[in-house]
Amino acid sequence: MRTFVHGAAAWDVACPQRPSRVAGVTMAGFRVPDLDALRMVPHPAVTLLLEFGPGSPVVDCAGGRQQRGSVVAGPGLGSGGAVWARGENVECVQVRLSPVIARAILGASPADLDGAVVALDDLWGRDASRIRERLGHVSSWQDRFALTDALLARRHEAGPSVDPEVAWAWDRIVGGRGLVRVDGLAAEVGWSRKRLWSRFRSQLGLPPKRAVKLVRFDHAAHRLVAGEGAARVAADAGYVDQSHLHRDVMAFTGVTPASVAGESFLAVDDLAWPTHRTPTKPHVARDLASTAGRR
Incomplete structure (x- = not known):
């Protein structure tokens, strides 16, 4: 300890x-x-x-x-x-x-x-x-x-598993650190947009667009805690500009990027979860491929 x-x-x-x-x-x-x-x-x-x-x-x-x-x-x-x-x-x-x-x-x-x-x-x-x-x-x-x-x-x-298509879409979002075009996810799994959005929300608890914003925010917030400047974080994390980052951080936390950089909840991650970035899971891609013929 x-x-x-x-x-x-x-x-x-x-x-x-x-x-x-x-x-x-x-x-x-x-x-x-x-x-x-x-x-x-x-x-x-x-x-x-x-x-x-x-x-x-x-x-x-x-x-x-x-x-x-x-x-x-x-x-x-x-x-x-x-x-x-x-x-x-x-x-x-x-x-x-x-x-x-x-x-x-x-x-x-x-x-x-x-x-x-x-x-x-x-x-x-x-x-x-x-x-x-x-x-x-x-x-x-x-x-x-x-x-x-x-x-x-x-x-x-x-317990029950989620649809392989839903798991694959989640892993694409996490693996891409939120830099994923959500409109393209349905086409990539061969589902309609309505079907993927409905299954994603019901099985994972949030819609794909919200998931993208949350994953992108999480990546940006940890970089702010690590001491990187807001302008660089905004550019590298896929925000339009620093004002866009500011609005997103305010929406998620109620405080500014400068204040988020001092949050203990985030700072402890390097000690408690040193590998807190979730990797993609190769088995999901195999599961997805195996179900392609059943759609």
Whole structure:
């Protein structure tokens, strides 16, 4: 376990020694004595927070709504800067799920989350309490990661998969860092635009155009945190100009690019998720090719 220090934030962070057995799953462990008003910055993944410590994280959402304890949130959580996390003596395993596998693991489509933060109890029932107890009884972080990974692998194996065409389109967007013409995706998979848009939204939780904007923003935001200038980031990340980047960052976070560069939520990624860029998955292309004759 290593210590992350960023401004007033000081968190203990643990990383798995082995990758997950499920492609599209990454995780990190956190021990935070005092989590003080952490802005949740939108990210192109489904977030699963499994808490087990003496304290309990609190997620403050728009409209005064709150969720405590273990939670799930769809891709793009925190758009507009409307979601904050806080708490004392928080210990948790945070899992990032590719939307392509989230439906199988959660037992519900990310679209059912509707951009909200949902209590894990509402999705998994008593299983949520069981996993919390088991994580609390394990003494090491590597054992906690192994326990969590085994649970996710079982659920993934038993759950439904998304259409190969939808998975392929998502991987094209992520692999291209959002620099993809969405109108061309349907033609590339041999579907109508209406069909792809409908399946993509229902299975992954957001429409393709929104996915492109979110992936592009995520790439740009991490470059800002790394200290690159806004003008260069805008040019390299596919924005029309710096004003375009400014508008996108404001829409996703509610603050300026200069402020985003100081967000602890993003800065911790280099320690907690050192390989947080999601690679394309070769098996998706093979699956897509195998279904071409059945359309």
